[in-house]
Amino acid sequence: MSKERDRQPVRIALLGCGTVGGGVLRLLNENRSYLELRVGAPLEVAHVLVRDASKERVRECRAEWVTTDPEVVLGDDRVDVVVEVMGGEQPARRYVERAIRAGKGVVSANKLLIARHGAELIEQAIEHRVDLAFEASVGGGIPVIRTLRESLASDSVSSVHAILNGTCNYILTRMRDTGLAFDAALAEAQRLGYAEADPSLDVDGHDAAQKLVVVSMLAFDAHIDQEALLVEGIRAIDQTDFRFADRFGFTVKHLGIGHDRGDRLELRVHPALVRKASVLAHVDDVLNGVFVQGRALGPCLLVGRGAGDMPTAVSVVADIVDVARSRLEGEPGLSTRSIQLSRRELLPIEDIETRYYLRFDVADHPGVIGTIASVLGNEGISIEQMVQEGRAVDADEGVPVCLITHHTREGAVRRALQAVSTQRFLKAPPRLIRIEDV
Amino acid sequence: MSKERDRQPVRIALLGCGTVGGGVLRLLNENRSYLELRVGAPLEVAHVLVRDASKERVRECRAEWVTTDPEVVLGDDRVDVVVEVMGGEQPARRYVERAIRAGKGVVSANKLLIARHGAELIEQAIEHRVDLAFEASVGGGIPVIRTLRESLASDSVSSVHAILNGTCNYILTRMRDTGLAFDAALAEAQRLGYAEADPSLDVDGHDAAQKLVVVSMLAFDAHIDQEALLVEGIRAIDQTDFRFADRFGFTVKHLGIGHDRGDRLELRVHPALVRKASVLAHVDDVLNGVFVQGRALGPCLLVGRGAGDMPTAVSVVADIVDVARSRLEGEPGLSTRSIQLSRRELLPIEDIETRYYLRFDVADHPGVIGTIASVLGNEGISIEQMVQEGRAVDADEGVPVCLITHHTREGAVRRALQAVSTQRFLKAPPRLIRIEDV
Numbered sequence: 001m002s003k004e005r006d007r008q009p010v011r012i013a014l015l016g017c018g019t020v021g022g023g024v025l026r027l028l029n030e031n032r033s034y035l036e037l038r039v040g041a042p043l044e045v046a047h048v049l050v051r052d053a054s055k056e057r058v059r060e061c062r063a064e065w066v067t068t069d070p071e072v073v074l075g076d077d078r079v080d081v082v083v084e085v086m087g088g089e090q091p092a093r094r095y096v097e098r099a100i101r102a103g104k105g106v107v108s109a110n111k112l113l114i115a116r117h118g119a120e121l122i123e124q125a126i127e128h129r130v131d132l133a134f135e136a137s138v139g140g141g142i143p144v145i146r147t148l149r150e151s152l153a154s155d156s157v158s159s160v161h162a163i164l165n166g167t168c169n170y171i172l173t174r175m176r177d178t179g180l181a182f183d184a185a186l187a188e189a190q191r192l193g194y195a196e197a198d199p200s201l202d203v204d205g206h207d208a209a210q211k212l213v214v215v216s217m218l219a220f221d222a223h224i225d226q227e228a229l230l231v232e233g234i235r236a237i238d239q240t241d242f243r244f245a246d247r248f249g250f251t252v253k254h255l256g257i258g259h260d261r262g263d264r265l266e267l268r269v270h271p272a273l274v275r276k277a278s279v280l281a282h283v284d285d286v287l288n289g290v291f292v293q294g295r296a297l298g299p300c301l302l303v304g305r306g307a308g309d310m311p312t313a314v315s316v317v318a319d320i321v322d323v324a325r326s327r328l329e330g331e332p333g334l335s336t337r338s339i340q341l342s343r344r345e346l347l348p349i350e351d352i353e354t355r356y357y358l359r360f361d362v363a364d365h366p367g368v369i370g371t372i373a374s375v376l377g378n379e380g381i382s383i384e385q386m387v388q389e390g391r392a393v394d395a396d397e398g399v400p401v402c403l404i405t406h407h408t409r410e411g412a413v414r415r416a417l418q419a420v421s422t423q424r425f426l427k428a429p430p431r432l433i434r435i436e437d438v
Numbered sequence: 439m440s441k442e443r444d445r446q447p448v449r450i451a452l453l454g455c456g457t458v459g460g461g462v463l464r465l466l467n468e469n470r471s472y473l474e475l476r477v478g479a480p481l482e483v484a485h486v487l488v489r490d491a492s493k494e495r496v497r498e499c500r501a502e503w504v505t506t507d508p509e510v511v512l513g514d515d516r517v518d519v520v521v522e523v524m525g526g527e528q529p530a531r532r533y534v535e536r537a538i539r540a541g542k543g544v545v546s547a548n549k550l551l552i553a554r555h556g557a558e559l560i561e562q563a564i565e566h567r568v569d570l571a572f573e574a575s576v577g578g579g580i581p582v583i584r585t586l587r588e589s590l591a592s593d594s595v596s597s598v599h600a601i602l603n604g605t606c607n608y609i610l611t612r613m614r615d616t617g618l619a620f621d622a623a624l625a626e627a628q629r630l631g632y633a634e635a636d637p638s639l640d641v642d643g644h645d646a647a648q649k650l651v652v653v654s655m656l657a658f659d660a661h662i663d664q665e666a667l668l669v670e671g672i673r674a675i676d677q678t679d680f681r682f683a684d685r686f687g688f689t690v691k692h693l694g695i696g697h698d699r700g701d702r703l704e705l706r707v708h709p710a711l712v713r714k715a716s717v718l719a720h721v722d723d724v725l726n727g728v729f730v731q732g733r734a735l736g737p738c739l740l741v742g743r744g745a746g747d748m749p750t751a752v753s754v755v756a757d758i759v760d761v762a763r764s765r766l767e768g769e770p771g772l773s774t775r776s777i778q779l780s781r782r783e784l785l786p787i788e789d790i791e792t793r794y795y796l797r798f799d800v801a802d803h804p805g806v807i808g809t810i811a812s813v814l815g816n817e818g819i820s821i822e823q824m825v826q827e828g829r830a831v832d833a834d835e836g837v838p839v840c841l842i843t844h845h846t847r848e849g850a851v852r853r854a855l856q857a858v859s860t861q862r863f864l865k866a867p868p869r870l871i872r873i874e875d876v
Binding site for chain 2: 027030147152279297301314322
């Protein structure tokens with residue numbers, strides 16, 4: 001069993017050389033000898049595909065590697081592992097598919113690509129007996145994928161609650177800790193480089209939704225259509241919500257949530273009230289956190305930087321090591337072959353059951369609370385706590401009435417909100433934040 | 439590269455079949471087909487070595503596997519992987535060494551064995567080209583070892599702060615949340631099965647010290663003599679400490695701490711004040727948490743159940759998969775060969791630098807605070823905050839004076855405490871709790 005292997009280097013091609021790609025080159029260089037020990041052979045960079053060859057790169061990127069011609073990279077039979085760190089859907093998808101067809105191992109850090117096409121790409125990888133690794137597509141340097149695949153190999157996941165977007169988490173943390181309004185916290189995040197000029201991908205929940213799809217693929221062996229997910233962002237959260245949340249013992253976090261409900265899967269992305277005593281409530285600022293409940297393992301929380309060039313590069317290199325080892329060991333694709341996805345139907349949002357925080361900005365008239373309570377009662381919704389804040393100075397001014405419900409169906413809650421909406425005392429559309437017991 | 443491998447099963451022998459061993463058999467059985475996919479061959483149990491064959495075992499433990507004769511197990515050449523879940527130093531050590539010499543892969547869940555003899559066992563494993571995996575020896579189901587070895591393959595760890603003992607964490611959590619005294623909280627932990635009848639291994643810090651040695655082996659590539667560690671338990675912590683800690687913005691956690699200080703390693707195990715805003719401060723009850731600071735990765739926290747049969751069994755099976763794969767792949771021992779430990783000298787405790795919480799139970803006389811402050815000043819210790827609680831009703835009764843210092847050397851603090859100890863106003867020996875910025 002102890003045959004000596006040839007020490008032929010494993011040849012790597014990078015597609016893209018932005019901040020993550022540059023980080024990968026730095027780490028490969030700095031940890032050369034340790035990585036060779038782990039892989040069992042040297043790792044050698046063969047090509048770095050870029051769009052603009054004149055752009056300055058990290059010192060570790062040798063000029064002779066750089067090319068703008070995808071043919072040079074993808075047509076090179078001696079390349080063993082293709083590392084896609086370019087992002088975006090195309091041409092990344094085309095390049096990755098071609099690499100797979102050519103029998104190369106692939107490492108991708110591209111959440112959009114894996115969320116939209118992961119299932120097909122895994123199928124193609126299995127067909128061509130190559131590995132497709134994508135730890136860096138979710139949670140930056142946090143070993144989410146590895147933990148789900150390897151540590152939990154003998155377990156099954158019953159639920160996932162994850163803070164997957166650092167921008168949302170930063171904004172919500174600042175709103176909670178400093179009393180900033182959403183817009184001001186967003187502007188601050190933009191100044192610090194934590195949010196894009198167009199923040200929609202982050203603050204409207206789409207980035208978190210992509211990551212939840214990737215996490216759920218491995219947590220629930222599920223092939224999920226991202227379009228089917230309930231996705232809500234954090235734009236509507238205001239200081240009144242934080243004040244009431246605090247009073248009820250909660251804080252507000254933006255979560256990606258997955259529950260295995262037997263034949264159905266419950267997946268949703270939205271702001272949620274989380275008990276202040278829970279660990280997840282203290283995963284703050286730009287940190288990400290993935291809380292997994294394993295049937296045998298019990299609770300497991302992984303926290304770290306969800307973005308940033310170096311944390312992401314650390315994950316990419318860990319994947320390169322795995323894919324390179326698996327090629328050398330003469331059994332490439334074994335890891336990927338054990339991913340068996342099946343289409344799982346999602347639970348319709350009306351059928352989910354949780355607790356709810358409801359807020360009604362109402363005219364300060366007698367009888368208002370009674371009306372709200374009876375509308376909820378008619379839908380069978382039981383109220384755990386109800387608070388009206390202060391009194392309006394002027395009778396026409398609205399005052400917030402907030403309540404939290406016991407466990408109930410979302411369908412009933414939606415019907416109740418619909419019914420309250422017709423009431424003339426309402427000064428603004430009613431608001432709903434789901435409560436998660438995590 | 440895509441040669442078909444023979445599908446010969448990988449044969450496993452269990453040494454020990456207590457709760458963890460039983461959990462392993464259950465998980466191997468329940469996840470048979472998935473594990474076969476991941477390994478690339480079936481996993482087959484060949485033997486289960488027990489001390490008492492008449493004892494009742496889990497349903498999954500077939501009678502024909504059970505033997506009390508170590509020779510039957512260790513002398514069987516067809517066994518590929520030996521899984522040591524018996525615990526204790528001997529005969530576990532002898533059996534593991536024999537298995538290694540016979541060229542078998544070894545999985546061990548034995549923290550005492552790995553903490554005391556890990557370095558030698560790794561050396562033997564490397565010599566005999568076999569793998570030695572021990573994820574389950576630390577942190578139960580938390581993927582600490584895997585993360586350090588695989589995810590951080592291209593990174594280096596600058597520090598570790600870890601809650602490694604669930605018993606201590608439970609007791610401290612209950613003391614903080616309910617105001618229980620140490621003895622009462624310990625009694626409660628014993629009633630709930632979280633603490634042994636003789637709790638010394640846990641509450642005096644020895645269990646955490648063993649685990650810190652194992653974590654540090656992989657975090658710092660260091661071969662450490664456990665005897666050299668500073669180890670303090672939690673028996674001395676009382677409600678006065680919790681009250682002051684809270685007032686200063688901290689909570690009390692029992693931590694294993696490691697810092698890479700260049701040529702030296704700083705390792706210590708003791709109760710510590712941790713900022714209430716830090717995530718680690720909210721890893722409560724019996725949960726364990728390992729907070730790693732990677733130079734490239736940044737902060738990474740892993741939280742989960744640090745003990746318990748099923749979480750630990752999940753880690754054991756993950757290791758079995760790795761060791762089995764590596765045998766099938768014709769390159770057994772590759773993972774273990776990349777562990778390169780070197781003896782690292784420990785920083786003497788006098789030379790560590792941190793912030794300190796100091797408490798003096800003093801007679802309520804004028805001038806006492808002044809005296810304490812000048813003794814500290816003489817040692818160059820700068821005080822950040824100082825609080826005297828209440829006034830004694832009777833002048834002979836002690837009142838606590840608590841302070842926190844700026845960063846200072848432990849040597850200076852110890853000299854200052856020595857000097858204060860000679861003062862007649864002191865009603866009890868002065869107390870010290872280190873403050874950790876984590």
